[in-house]
Amino acid sequence: xxxxxxxxxxxxxxxxxxxxxxxxxxxxxxxxxxxxxxxxxxxxxxxxxxxxxxxxxxxxxxxxxxxxxxxxxxxxxxxxxxxxxxxxxxxxxxxxxxxxxxxxxxxxxxxxxxxxxxxxxxxxxxxxxxxxxxxxxxxxxxxxxxxxxxxxxxx
Amino acid sequence: xxxxxxxxxxxxxxxxxxxxxxxxxxxxxxxxxxxxxxxxxxxxxxxxxxxxxxxxxxxxxxxxxxxxxxxxxxxxxxxxxxxxxxxxxxxxxxxxxxxxxxxxxxxxxxxxxxxxxxxxxxxxxxxxxxxxxxxxxxxxxxxxxxxxxxxxxxxxxxxxxxxxxxxxxxxxxxxxxxxxxxxxxxxxxxxxxxxxxxxxxxxxxxxxxxxxxxxxxxxxxxxxxxxxxxxxxxxxxxxxxxxxxxxxxxxxxxxxxxxxxxxxxxxxxxxxxxxxxxxxxxxxxxxxxxxxxxxxxxxxxxxxxxxxxxxxxxxxxxxxxxxxxxxxxxxxxxxxxxxxxxxxxxxxxxxxxxxxxxxxxxxxxxxxxxxxxxxxxxxxxxxxxxxxxxxxxxxxxxxxxxxxxxxxxxxxxxxxxxxxxxxxxxxxxxxxxxxxxxxxxxxxxxxxxxxxxxxxxxxxxxxxxxxxxxxxxxxxxxxxxxxxxxxxxxxxxxxxxxxxxxxxxxxxxxxxxxxxxxxxxxxxxxxxxxxxxxxxxxxxxxxxxxxxxxxxxxxxxxxxxxxxxxxxxxxxxxxx
Numbered sequence: 001x002x003x004x005x006x007x008x009x010x011x012x013x014x015x016x017x018x019x020x021x022x023x024x025x026x027x028x029x030x031x032x033x034x035x036x037x038x039x040x041x042x043x044x045x046x047x048x049x050x051x052x053x054x055x056x057x058x059x060x061x062x063x064x065x066x067x068x069x070x071x072x073x074x075x076x077x078x079x080x081x082x083x084x085x086x087x088x089x090x091x092x093x094x095x096x097x098x099x100x101x102x103x104x105x106x107x108x109x110x111x112x113x114x115x116x117x118x119x120x121x122x123x124x125x126x127x128x129x130x131x132x133x134x135x136x137x138x139x140x141x142x143x144x145x146x147x148x149x150x151x152x153x154x155x
Numbered sequence: 156x157x158x159x160x161x162x163x164x165x166x167x168x169x170x171x172x173x174x175x176x177x178x179x180x181x182x183x184x185x186x187x188x189x190x191x192x193x194x195x196x197x198x199x200x201x202x203x204x205x206x207x208x209x210x211x212x213x214x215x216x217x218x219x220x221x222x223x224x225x226x227x228x229x230x231x232x233x234x235x236x237x238x239x240x241x242x243x244x245x246x247x248x249x250x251x252x253x254x255x256x257x258x259x260x261x262x263x264x265x266x267x268x269x270x271x272x273x274x275x276x277x278x279x280x281x282x283x284x285x286x287x288x289x290x291x292x293x294x295x296x297x298x299x300x301x302x303x304x305x306x307x308x309x310x311x312x313x314x315x316x317x318x319x320x321x322x323x324x325x326x327x328x329x330x331x332x333x334x335x336x337x338x339x340x341x342x343x344x345x346x347x348x349x350x351x352x353x354x355x356x357x358x359x360x361x362x363x364x365x366x367x368x369x370x371x372x373x374x375x376x377x378x379x380x381x382x383x384x385x386x387x388x389x390x391x392x393x394x395x396x397x398x399x400x401x402x403x404x405x406x407x408x409x410x411x412x413x414x415x416x417x418x419x420x421x422x423x424x425x426x427x428x429x430x431x432x433x434x435x436x437x438x439x440x441x442x443x444x445x446x447x448x449x450x451x452x453x454x455x456x457x458x459x460x461x462x463x464x465x466x467x468x469x470x471x472x473x474x475x476x477x478x479x480x481x482x483x484x485x486x487x488x489x490x491x492x493x494x495x496x497x498x499x500x501x502x503x504x505x506x507x508x509x510x511x512x513x514x515x516x517x518x519x520x521x522x523x524x525x526x527x528x529x530x531x532x533x534x535x536x537x538x539x540x541x542x543x544x545x546x547x548x549x550x551x552x553x554x555x556x557x558x559x560x561x562x563x564x565x566x567x568x569x570x571x572x573x574x575x576x577x578x579x580x581x582x583x584x585x586x587x588x589x590x591x592x593x594x595x596x597x598x599x600x601x602x603x604x605x606x607x608x609x610x611x612x613x614x615x616x617x618x619x620x621x622x623x624x625x626x627x628x629x630x631x632x633x634x635x636x637x638x639x640x641x642x643x644x645x646x647x648x649x650x651x652x653x654x655x656x657x658x659x660x661x662x663x664x665x666x667x668x669x670x671x672x673x674x675x676x677x678x679x680x681x682x683x684x685x686x687x688x689x690x691x692x693x694x695x696x697x698x699x700x701x702x703x704x705x706x707x708x709x710x711x712x713x714x715x716x717x718x719x720x721x722x723x724x725x726x727x728x729x730x731x
Contacts, residue, residue, distance in 0.1 A: 064296055117605055
């Protein structure tokens with residue numbers, strides 16, 4: 001009976017072991033990397049969250065401070081205070097008999113309070129809509145436009 | 156079914172809150188900053204200042220044993236409460252859910268907090284920091300009136316001791332909540348803005364931004380601060396010199412109904428409103444809009460306007476005064492029982508002849524007379540944008556309490572009650588070519604960063620323009636003819652006095668009077684109309700003696716502040 005001798009090869013155990021160790025280390029490194037990224041992102045988000053909270057509080061405090069300063073300024077320039085200061089500086093209330101009327105350019109005439117832009121004037125947006133549009137929004141809009149044109153509907 | 160039940164069940168409304176608690180979200184109500192109030196030139200009349208609430212977290216104080224240091228430090232800075240009260244408060248035993256935080260003081264001025272912070276810093280720098288563990292201070296806005304009592308009758312005030320957070324509790328207690336009286340109450344909703352509920356994540360990673368809460372709308376009033384100050388000064392002086400119980404002055408632009416100044420005595424410091432319980436009641440707060448009275452002879456302007464406009468009389472019509480005139484079987488007399496003989500209509504106004512005006516009303520007949528009064532807005536509110544405008548109903552023919560003699564007495568302002576704002580609005584039609592503009596106090600408002608102007612509104616046109624011009628001339632001539640102390644050099648003015656007896660339960664038996672004056676100018680181009688009411692003056696009962704000089708003083712200030720040149724200068728300026 002003929003016998004065939006086949007030579008079988010087997011990877012040496014140390015190599016298999018090395019591969020497993022390598023793969024495990026790679027997985028561990030990947031996990032560490034993901035964990036690291038997650039921790040970094042979380043830490044950054046937390047920090048930014050606290051910064052936002054702090055800035056909101058600062059804004060609130062400053063809004064209040066601005067209001068306070070405006071009121072303080074109004075108090076320092078109130079009618080009674082200004083009249084008192086004028087008297088101390090030697091001024092006296094205008095008398096009709098002393099009044100001198102001269103024609104002046106209309107631009108020099110005292111204007112009534114305009115503390116904010118008139119309601120009719122809408123400010124132009126600083127950033128064009130195209131720059132604020134996401135890719136998805138753009139695609140949706142294009143598809144809609146295409147469909148409208150396709151159906152012949154006048155926009 | 157479950158979805159429908161969750162949508163409709165009242166208990167399901169609580170579920171989001173429970174959910175929030177589970178998912179670490181906090182629902183917080185943010186209150187917008189109350190809008191400011193300015194005069195027509197942009198001077199701030201009502202704003203907000205930063206004040207603080209100081210309190211202690213009881214568990215922290217207990218743990219750190221800081222009650223004594225807190226009491227000592229705070230009592231050195233705050234006027235109230237004292238050391239003992241603060242210590243007792245800080246030592247209150249902590250009870251979860253019941254006694255966790257105690258407010259020691261509220262509405263503490265910012266400078267006190269700066270002192271406290273400085274004290275803490277100094278102690279720290281010296282190396283012996285003060286143990287104030289558990290002490291907290293939080294800023295919040297408080298209404299502030301930089302002009303103190305200026306325009307107080309117009310502005311009203313905000314009951315700032317009841318903070319917006321406590322409005323529900325305040326309403327439950329039946330207390331004033333938010334704005335009270337004046338503009339502050341009338342425009343409370345606009346000024347206060349809309350509170351917004353926001354969900355704030357407790358997890359800092361989830362915080363992206365807090366929504367911006369738009370502040371309440373700000374108001375720009377028609378008031379001129381300088382004129383208001385001058386008018387208030389004149390009112391105070393007039394009250395003192397005349398011994399009147401109260402003096403009310405209103406200055407309006409007849410062309411557009413803008414109130415340029417309005418005051419009634421007494422006024423009070425709006426920043427300390429709680430110190431004036433006597434005058435914080437509705438009629439006394441602003442008599443110009445909330446107090447009705449029998450106006451007397453100033454009412455004759457309306458009667459004559461109706462008479463001329465209806466054609467019942469002309470300026471040249473004559474009336475023979477014999478001292479009395481009978482209407483409805485009852486003889487009516489002149490105010491001083493004088494007999495004036497034959498008078499034309501200008502003479503009737505100049506001498507303020509009651510019998511003549513009763514005759515004019517009789518010539519018109521009750522139907523036309525009361526139609527004109529209705530057209531002038533008598534018996535109706537003017538709709539001015541201030542809280543608590545009063546109204547006294549006008550009795551008309553057909554009413555059970557109307558008698559025929561009322562036609563005669565009403566003609567000279569007796570038996571009919573009005574507010575000063577009703578009178579100035581009605582008579583402004585004579586100054587403004589027959590057109591009656593709606594009186595208003597808000598010129599513009601600022602909302603969402605934009606200024607919206609309030610357009611003047613035409614109420615009605617009760618008389619024809621030519622009638623208005625004719626009557627203006629008659630009243631101007633009457634003032635000149637009697638050399639009235641109301642006249643002002645260089646300006647042609649029209650005006651009418653009014654001395655009214657005050658009715659009592661026994662009739663017109665009181666010697667006390669209401670003295671009034673209405674006038675406007677310049678007659679050829681009216682830019683202001685002034686109404687004055689002096690209540691029960693003791694120096695003299697006659698309006699011609701005490702109210703006319705007040706009008707003179709107001710006009711002198713008004714033409715200077717409003718920069719209205721004398722007639723001659725105006726005419727010269729008109730020429731090319």
